[in-house]
Amino acid sequence: MGMNRIEILSCPLNVDKAVEFVTSPTSGAISMFIGMTRNNFDGKKVIKLQYEAYTSMAEKELNKICQHIREKWTVEHICIYHRIGQVIYDIVNILEVPVTEASVVIAVSSPHRQESLEAVHYAIDSLKASVPIWKKEIYDEGDSIWKENKECHWTVTT
Amino acid sequence: MDVINVTILFFAKGRELRGQREDQTAIISQPSGADLYKLVVDKFPCLEPIRDHFALALNEEYIEKSDQIITLSEGDQLAVIPPISGG
Numbered sequence: 755m756g757m758n759r760i761e762i763l764s765c766p767l768n769v770d771k772a773v774e775f776v777t778s779p780t781s782g783a784i785s786m787f788i789g790m791t792r793n794n795f796d797g798k799k800v801i802k803l804q805y806e807a808y809t810s811m812a813e814k815e816l817n818k819i820c821q822h823i824r825e826k827w828t829v830e831h832i833c834i835y836h837r838i839g840q841v842i843y844d845i846v847n848i849l850e851v852p853v854t855e856a857s858v859v860i861a862v863s864s865p866h867r868q869e870s871l872e873a874v875h876y877a878i879d880s881l882k883a884s885v886p887i888w889k890k891e892i893y894d895e896g897d898s899i900w901k902e903n904k905e906c907h908w909t910v911t912t
Numbered sequence: 913m914d915v916i917n918v919t920i921l922f923f924a925k926g927r928e929l930r931g932q933r934e935d936q937t938a939i940i941s942q943p944s945g946a947d948l949y950k951l952v953v954d955k956f957p958c959l960e961p962i963r964d965h966f967a968l969a970l971n972e973e974y975i976e977k978s979d980q981i982i983t984l985s986e987g988d989q990l991a992v993i994p995p996i997s998g999g
Contacts, residue, residue, distance in 0.1 A: 811972035887998030888924035900925045901997035909995035
């Protein structure tokens with residue numbers, strides 16, 4: 755029986771745990787998407803990211819995504835983690851080793867690879883269109899902006 | 913027409929414009945979806961900068977900007993959802 759795990763977390767995401775959750779002896783494939791935080795945008799240096807969620811609704815929307823996946827594809831387990839809270843870049847380290855963190859982790863297992871590959875692709879596209887989570891980028895020059903996903907149909911920039 | 917007290921939640925840009933995360937407001941009990949969008953901006957003029965760029969959710973379900981009548985109940989939770997940026 756396939757299981758879903760959905761977590762919205764204010765700590766760094768554990769990719770290994772997601773893989774562990776979806777691992778199953780009857781699944782020959784695990785497909786995964788990891789969204790990473792970026793420390794730059796249009797040449798501007800991002801020093802801080804702030805994620806905010808309407809957590810209860812976000813969990814509901816993520817559950818709907820899991821349901822849709824199960825209607826469309828034969829998959830076994832689904833794990834979706836999303837980061838909230840603050841990700842602060844170490845400005846000293848940024849010059850040499852950019853600090854990056856996973857903002858979203860999606861892992862799906864299935865008997866055959868095509869199913870989980872397609873399911874993961876669908877999951878991240880749907881998440882960007884419907885799950886109420888927001889990201890603010892704060893730049894080193896003091897300005898900041900709430901980002902908007904192009905997949906979101908009430909976004910300003912489309 | 914009946915008036916209903918609802919809780920209204922603000923997030924991200926909406927929260928910054930409003931200056932708080934949560935408020936109470938009285939709204940007619942059976943607006944159309946489209947009217948509800950207009951009523952929210954009427955009640956909270958601070959949302960003017962994003963008036964065409966937010967979605968509404970009632971009890972955690974998105975509301976279409978349509979002619980369909982929405983029936984509000986006392987204590988319902990309405991949320992202003994600015995463009996999302998998860999992922």
